[in-house]
Amino acid sequence: MTDEPFTLAPRRTSRPVYVGDVQVGGDAPVVVQTMTNTDTADARSTVEQVVRLADAGAEIVRVAVPDKRAAEALPDIVGRTPVPLIADIHFDHRLALASIEAGIHGLRLNPGNIRDATKVRQVVQAAKERGISIRIGVNEGSLPPIPALADGELPPPKTQRMVDAALWEIGILEEMGFEDIKLSLKAFDVPTMVTAYREIASRVPYPLHLGVTEAGTPGSGTVRSAVGIGVLLAEGIGDTIRVSLAADPVEELPVCWDILKSLNLRQRGATIVACPTCGRIEVDLIPLANQVEEHFKALGKPITVAVMGCVVNGPGESRDADVGLAAGKGKGAIFRKGEVVRTVREDEFFSALLEEGRKVIAERFGEDAATNGEASTVGEEVIALTPAASRTLPGRAARRG
Ligand code: SF4
Known part of the structure; x- marks a missing residue:
């Protein structure tokens, strides 16, 4: 027996990728992230919230880019953020292209709603040229439609559909020689989510972003997230986590950190x-x-x-x-x-x-x-990280160096 920090199972080996200067996967500690809930078009409010989230322990923050106004605010937000930002894109691949143009550090795409491979390829090409990573974010609530079934054929189980959706989009990215990929396969139902992550973890080498989607209010959502994320982390699966609560996103961060502290994976604060x-x-x-x-x-x-x-x-x-x-x-x-x-x-x-x-x-x-x-309410970790709010992101070449 040892008093050293441990995981209950050896950590799965994953290919490291970068979101700005933050490494996800490989030998990096499990990264904590969350998402803003401001109107991204309101750059001032969004930056203020990003700073609060960073001070509470977020190492990466995602922002929704639902329309052109939001995309137009990104250059201002990216120029003032203390932590790397990911643009969350649904449906319209042109918003992904605009986000890349604005200097975003990472993208999240949902294979369930950009089903046109040509459009996905355009985004991948632009991401490749700028050296930014893409998370393929599969969500059980927005899976691609089930192909026509033969008479008597049963539809595939939901976990299989989630894994297939991820593999479909991974295939497009890999065909283009693009490997700066992260994956998430989120579900509200914890056994579904755990099964889907276990399956994809055994199939591909990419880092995994863990989360229980729409987990609920702070009480039940915390328990649901801790169980789903905790089970996988204890099995050595997972490279970055997000706890999704129906609350101020600042409340998500102590939960993330408490999950990591509970497994002795990271330490922050008392x-x-x-x-x-x-x-x-x-x-x-x-x-x-x-x-x-x-x-x-x-x-x-x-x-x-x-x-x-x-x-x-x-x-x-x-x-x-x-x-x-x-x-x-x-x-x-x-x-x-x-x-x-x-x-x-x-x-x-x-x-x-x-x-x-x-x-x-x-x-x-x-x-x-x-x-x-x-x-100060800002924690400090044994695994030293530069305090987020005082950090300025280096240029892209330096980040990847
Ligand atoms: S009072 Fe003593 S026995 Fe009771 S819960 Fe606390 S430590 Fe345990």
């Missing part, structure tokens, strides 16, 4: 271990756990803090965390790096955890990190 409380509890633990979470998340450093209500599991969890509390009646033991460092009264729980946590952060990241991060 991880709080808190007991659910039960009849043994003798302190007011739930408000304390929330207060601890709020403060350590604001510090933005990857640290694990345990807030435990009694001596049953408290010492064990606290020892495994960077900092921990095992509470008892009116007082509690404070742990740092596996050792009890002091015993404090209940009214000192929070300040003691904060103080010990700051010591751990200062040791790991320097004195400034233990104080400067307090005002």
